[in-house]
Amino acid sequence: MSILYTILGTLIALGVLVTIHEYGHFWTARRCGVKVLRFSVGFGKPLLRWHDRHGTEFVVAAIPLGGYVKMLDEREAPVAPEDQHAAFNRKTVRQRIAIVAAGPIANFLLAILFFWVLAMLGSQQPRPVVGGITPDTLAATAGIPVGAELTAVDDAAVDSWSAVNLRLVDRLGESGPLRLSYRVPGTTAEQRTVIQLDAWLRGAEDPDPIQALGLKPWRPQIPAVFAELDPAGPAKAAGLQTGDRLIALNDTAISDWQQAVDWVRAHPDQQVKVTYEREGQRRDLSLRLGARRVDSTDAGYLGAGVAPVKWPAEMVREISYGPVAAVGEGIGRTWQMSVLTLVSLKKMLLGELSVKNLSGPITIAKVAGASAQSGLGDFLNFLAYLSISLGVLNLLPIPVLDGGHLVFYFVEWIRGRPLSERVQTWGMQIGISLVVGVMLLALVNDLGRL
Secondary structure, eight states: OHHHHHHHHHHHHHHHHHHHHHHHHHHHHHHTTOOEEEEEEEEEEEEEEEEOTTOOEEEEEEEEEEEEEEEOOTTTSOOOGGGGGGOGGGSOHHHHHHHHHHHHHHHHHHHHHHHHHHHHHOEEEEOOBEEEEOTTSHHHHHTOOTTOEEEEETTEEOOSHHHHHHHHHTTTTOOEEEEEEEEOTTOOSEEEEEEEESSTTTTOSSOOHHHHHTEEEOOOOOOOBEEEEOTTSHHHHHTOOTTOEEEEETTEEOOSHHHHHHHHHTSTTOEEEEEEEETTEEEEEEEEOEEEEETTEEEEEOOEEEOOOOOOGGGEEEEOOOHHHHHHHHHHHHHHHHHHHHHHHHHHHHTSSOGGGOOOHHHHHHHHHHHHHHOHHHHHHHHHHHHHHHHHHHTSSOTTSHHHHHHHHHHHHHHSSOOOHHHHHHHHHHHHHHHHHHHHHHHHHHHHHO
16 A cells, blocks of 8 residues: 555656646746647656647656646757747747746745645644653753743744754755754743754754754653554564563563654664563563664664553644744744755765755655655645745756756846857756755765665
């Protein structure tokens, strides 16, 4: 079933984002009087094709990794004199800028739309209450008490752990003061603390900022009672059953499920004595934990899961907006994620953030499948983030991408004449090399994660 979700999620995600991007180019070209010869979603052999009354050919092709809008252009093929007025190259530089910029702009508008819908649907978010502090970490030196609720990170208000995480991601690889504000239970006054960062998590692969800071989010105690078992996991193979209660691991008493998870992860590929209770009787067995790659390190794997528990109402915040307020929320989130994407790219160029954080088609497919399986809200959230990434990346000033064409047209606007064909050709060759290199690097990262 998960494979089906991965395939369908990927096809829908790429299909929607590519279609919207190319439709931005198509719609603006039509409004500027340019004749569009073909609108293609995908590359390669056409699977479906049809024509509209303007003579534009619409194509759905076999390789769903992009698309294109082919316009009438004298630089690509001879154009009949009666059609020259509809050629792209005959349009003013401002019209050409509008046509090229319309694709990425359509992606940003789509993200705003999805975030607007999500803001109106609302969501329940765990309050950013500190459940524990890891010893000998930055948070431990800051004196934040257990039970405190974070209220701001670098003076920006936060209302959930996801908001905290986004603010911390923005500081990856940096040095300088990190300002945290929090409120102690039973008080209304905010307290502040400052943590000094020094090249924080610079070069780290798949960083977890909250954990690295030493903060442990509060979560309800979950009884260590098995509710599901991986058919191919160590627990099932050793004879454990659903309904068994975990008592101890190597004689270390287990009080709740999170403690068991932390213990198992710290002991990959080790022989372990498991003490459990079944139908009121205490029993022991021995099994060898599996090992899985998590955040570039080996983590132990038991192959068991527990039933979810209900969170106390006071520890959950309902976040939702009306139709008008949701517009501002959608625009704000789109802007925040666009800036974060650009800053992350800059940090990769400066070596402050590991290039291994780049993701390619395999990771996109995995996340698409997981978010589709999680529900409509998670899938729309994923589509919005991916649409923003597509918009930002296409606006980079690299020839071949939309941003590279915009650079050429802005130079032409300023100079009053276009750059020479030779300069543009050099630029395109450099751009192709850069794009292919980044794609190969992202693919290598994907394969490494597998």
